[in-house]
Amino acid sequence: MLSASFIRLLGLAAALIFYSVSSYxxxxxxxxxxxxxxxAQWLSYGRDQGETRYSxxxxxxxxxxxxxxxxxxxxxxxxxxxxxTPLVANGIMYASRPWSSVFAVNARxxxxxxxxxxxxxxxxxxxxxxxxxxxxxxxxxxxxxxxTIDGRLIALNADTGAVEWEVLTVDPERPYTITGAPRIAxxxxxxxxxxxxxxxxxxxxxxxxxxxxxxxxxxxVPGNPADGFENPDMEFAAxxxxxxxxxVGGGGNSWDSMIYDEELRLVYVGTGNGSPWSHExxxxxxxxxxxxSSIVALHVDTGRVAWHYQTTPGDNWDxxxxxxxxxxxxxxxxxxxxxxxxxPKNGFFYVLDRESGDLMYADPYAEINWATxxxxxxGRPTETPHARYQDALTMIMPGPTGAHNxxxxxxxxxTGLVYIPTLQGTVFPYAIMDDYExxxxxxxxxxxxxxxxxxxxxxxxxxxxxxxxxxxxxxxLLAWDPITRQPRWAHDYDFTINGGTLSTGGNLVFQGGxxxxxxxxxxxxxxxxxxxxxxxxIMAAPITYQLGGIQYVAVLVGWGGSSGLFGPNFDGExxxxxxxxxxxxxxxxxxxxxxxxxxxITALPFDDSPELVAxxxxxxxxxxxxxxGAEGISGGPIADLRYASDATYGNIQAxxxxxxxxxxxxxxLSNALSEADVDSILNWILxxxxxxx
Ligand code: CA
Numbered sequence: 094m095l096s097a098s099f100i101r102l103l104g105l106a107a108a109l110i111f112y113s114v115s116s117y118x119x120x121x122x123x124x125x126x127x128x129x130x131x132x133a134q135w136l137s138y139g140r141d142q143g144e145t146r147y148s149x150x151x152x153x154x155x156x157x158x159x160x161x162x163x164x165x166x167x168x169x170x171x172x173x174x175x176x177x178t179p180l181v182a183n184g185i186m187y188a189s190r191p192w193s194s195v196f197a198v199n200a201r202x203x204x205x206x207x208x209x210x211x212x213x214x215x216x217x218x219x220x221x222x223x224x225x226x227x228x229x230x231x232x233x234x235x236x237x238x239x240x241t242i243d244g245r246l247i248a249l250n251a252d253t254g255a256v257e258w259e260v261l262t263v264d265p266e267r268p269y270t271i272t273g274a275p276r277i278a279x280x281x282x283x284x285x286x287x288x289x290x291x292x293x294x295x296x297x298x299x300x301x302x303x304x305x306x307x308x309x310x311x312x313x314v315p316g317n318p319a320d321g322f323e324n325p326d327m328e329f330a331a332x333x334x335x336x337x338x339x340x341v342g343g344g345g346n347s348w349d350s351m352i353y354d355e356e357l358r359l360v361y362v363g364t365g366n367g368s369p370w371s372h373e374x375x376x377x378x379x380x381x382x383x384x385x386s387s388i389v390a391l392h393v394d395t396g397r398v399a400w401h402y403q404t405t406p407g408d409n410w411d412x413x414x415x416x417x418x419x420x421x422x423x424x425x426x427x428x429x430x431x432x433x434x435x436x437p438k439n440g441f442f443y444v445l446d447r448e449s450g451d452l453m454y455a456d457p458y459a460e461i462n463w464a465t466x467x468x469x470x471x472g473r474p475t476e477t478p479h480a481r482y483q484d485a486l487t488m489i490m491p492g493p494t495g496a497h498n499x500x501x502x503x504x505x506x507x508t509g510l511v512y513i514p515t516l517q518g519t520v521f522p523y524a525i526m527d528d529y530e531x532x533x534x535x536x537x538x539x540x541x542x543x544x545x546x547x548x549x550x551x552x553x554x555x556x557x558x559x560x561x562x563x564x565x566x567x568x569x570l571l572a573w574d575p576i577t578r579q580p581r582w583a584h585d586y587d588f589t590i591n592g593g594t595l596s597t598g599g600n601l602v603f604q605g606g607x608x609x610x611x612x613x614x615x616x617x618x619x620x621x622x623x624x625x626x627x628x629x630x631i632m633a634a635p636i637t638y639q640l641g642g643i644q645y646v647a648v649l650v651g652w653g654g655s656s657g658l659f660g661p662n663f664d665g666e667x668x669x670x671x672x673x674x675x676x677x678x679x680x681x682x683x684x685x686x687x688x689x690x691x692x693x694i695t696a697l698p699f700d701d702s703p704e705l706v707a708x709x710x711x712x713x714x715x716x717x718x719x720x721x722g723a724e725g726i727s728g729g730p731i732a733d734l735r736y737a738s739d740a741t742y743g744n745i746q747a748x749x750x751x752x753x754x755x756x757x758x759x760x761x762l763s764n765a766l767s768e769a770d771v772d773s774i775l776n777w778i779l780x781x782x783x784x785x786x
Contacts, residue, residue: 120182120232125277126355135181135636138229138274139501143420144352146503147596148637152644153678154599158613158623162680164645165203169196169671174632174653177229178274178501178593179673181638187251188649189227190671193241193271197254200647201640203675207254211241218242218758220268222290222536224653225758228349228499229274231282233302240271240284246298248282248305258305262286262298268534269293271348278353278360278393281308285347289368290411292537294339295346297362299396309396313345313364313384314338326398335379341531343375344368345385349415349499350435357448359390359399361433363415370493371539372409372481374529381406386414388435388443390450400450405439406473409481410463410523411493411538412439417501419511420447425576434575436502436513438495441467441474444575456578458571459496460518463489482523486541492521494590501593501634503602505616510572510581512594512602512616517569519589536719570594570604572619582619584612592648593634605631605648609685611674627674628685647675650686694739699779709777712770716762735782745775 120136128134129141132150140146153161169175171190179188186200192213197206218225221242231238236257237249244263249256262284263269268291275284278299285297295313300306312323315331317339322328334343350363364387367375376382386405389398405412414437423432423444433447440461444454455467455474464474479487500514524541531537566585574581592605601622602614607630613623630652637646651671672686700706713721721734747753749771752761766774 149598151598161676164675164677167203167673171671174224174226175649175651176226209254215758231275233277238275260305273349276351287348289344289346292341294342311396314343330383333380333383335377350418365413366411367408369539374539436497440496486524492519503594503596505596513571592631595635603635626685709773
């Protein structure tokens with residue numbers, strides 16, 4: 094009989110062997126190619142090569158999901174938006190958070206292994222249109238790759254978090270940012286950027302994953318023809334432009350979706366909106382403006398265009414096609430077709446043949462009024478007469494947030510359904526700016542922003558899934574059938590923007606909500622099977638993995654992003670402290686996060702006369718709202734001004750007009766706001782604060 098101490102020694106030896114194996118295990122091309130069948134891990138942003146975010150795991154399923162409990166939590170220490178998809182390899186979970194910092198935790202326990210902060214200069218935060226978020230890292234070899242909000246691509250040692258190499262991917266003089274997750278493509282690491290709202294020329298770049306040496310760059314739009322074209326793709330694209338688009342930049346920034354198809358050796362990229370937004374201002378209202386708002390297939394060895402499909406020719410509405418791309422093999426009319434699918438902002442769900450780029454289907458998945466449909470022969474949308482708001486301010490659906498944004502969708506091969514976090518009925522008052530001038534370092538949309546008065550959507554002007562006028566709620570989880578081209582079921586929400594989705598072999602779809610609830614639905618019929626309050630709005634997509642015979646579901650919870658900047662954390666009562674949650678069966682009780690309550694302040698006088706409050710709101714909405722939130726209910730990621738301390742209120746002139754908080758990202762606004770203006774804004778803030786008491 095073995096002694097107890099000998100058994101402990103055996104255990105120690107096994108642990109050492111396990112440790113050395115996990116320490117030296119590599120995320121290889123083979124591992125990435127076989128990721129779909131790898132139940133233990135989640136190796137890349139979309140889990141498998143098609144980025145379907147489907148896991149075959151069945152331990153947690155439609156009969157027991159309501160018994161989920163807490164496995165562990167990890168507090169991120171952040172109060173801004175959490176958008177990242179965590180990755181799991183060799184029992185370690187890697188994720189990113191605001192300001193592009195990365196952490197590694199034990200995926201069984203949540204215990205921190207290492208932490209890396211790229212020390213982004215906070216004064217560059219203004220370049221981020223939509224919060225200083227990060228959607229995740231890539232794993233390859235023994236490295237972890239992250240793009241930073243100030244435009245760097247950094248390779249870290251997966252065991253230690255130490256920097257292996259670092260490269261600046263942007264011109265720091267221009268307003269580029271990186272929020273998207275890098276992708277791996279045959280020994281390369283690929284990264285894009287954002288910036289089209291402020292004035293930029295978009296591109297993606299491929300670097301050698303081992304060394305960081307640049308391999309190729311795909312420019313989304315042409316530069317100044319007088320400078321010569323980088324390649325024939327740009328020369329061709331320039332024939333679809335007019336005017337001096339290069340002065341502002343043209344846009345097209347690919348800030349989110351990229352997929353590598355190892356079989357066809359193509360990298361598919363979703364490209365962004367025009368810069369400025371207005372087609373009239375950007376390109377004299379002339380031309381399709383390639384390769385804006387397109388799905389572009391690039392040869393992995395050269396970065397040159399293999400084919401392209403433009404979802405929104407002559408973009409005029411911030412209709413990016415950067416939304417998640419997904420590869421699947423679908424039996425259509427009895428023939429197995431290799432397809433690529435996307436639900437971009439413009440409200441149409443596209444199915445394309447990914448070998449040829451031919452459009453197969455395009456159908457509205459949300460209420461829209463800019464087009465009545467897409468001609469499947471020409472591939473072009475049929476625009477409505479008022480869509481280009483050429484004569485007057487026009488209420489267009491969807492608005493710039495899109496009918497679907499970056500929040501990942503998932504595909505379940507058992508149900509054949511794509512689970513899309515949709516925004517139903519977003520609408521925006523578009524009007525062309527009369528006296529537009531390019532202002533470097535500022536927003537450059539070419540759109541009037543003084544027209545937010547209530548407007549009616551023109552009658553007989555809206556098209557929705559199926560036939561007839563739409564009846565959906567502000568947001569909906571849509572289970573879209575890409576073959577019958579209809580939603581099979583939907584779950585309507587009272588709020589617009591909700592989290593990404595995960596689907597599993599247990600007949601489940603997981604999604605977090607803006608209301609801070611995590612939910613699970615039956616994948617086949619949409620029945621709500623589980624919901625639990627986590628206390629803070631959820632944007633990120635959940636993942637699942639299995640270790641030691643236990644299936645876990647994990648999600649990052651933290652409100653922010655463009656939605657958080659403009660709107661409240663749903664309950665509006667607490668600062669949105671970030672937390673990584675992991676769930677399992679037979680887990681512990683789930684207790685929601687609660688942040689700090691309203692701080693005590695000494696009585697500060699404010700004048701609630703309507704004229705003064707209106708003046709304060711006027712100044713606030715023009716100068717502060719984009720970051721601190723609309724209507725003063727910014728339970729969002731940047732300082733909620735209602736929760737400030739006595740000292741902050743007392744120091745407001747120095748903060749706003751002398752740059753006292755410049756190191757925290759608060760710019761000096763002395764050229765825009767007088768001392769009296771700031772007093773007026775403070776009066777308004779205090780009036781909003783009083784509503785909380
Ligand atoms: Ca945009």
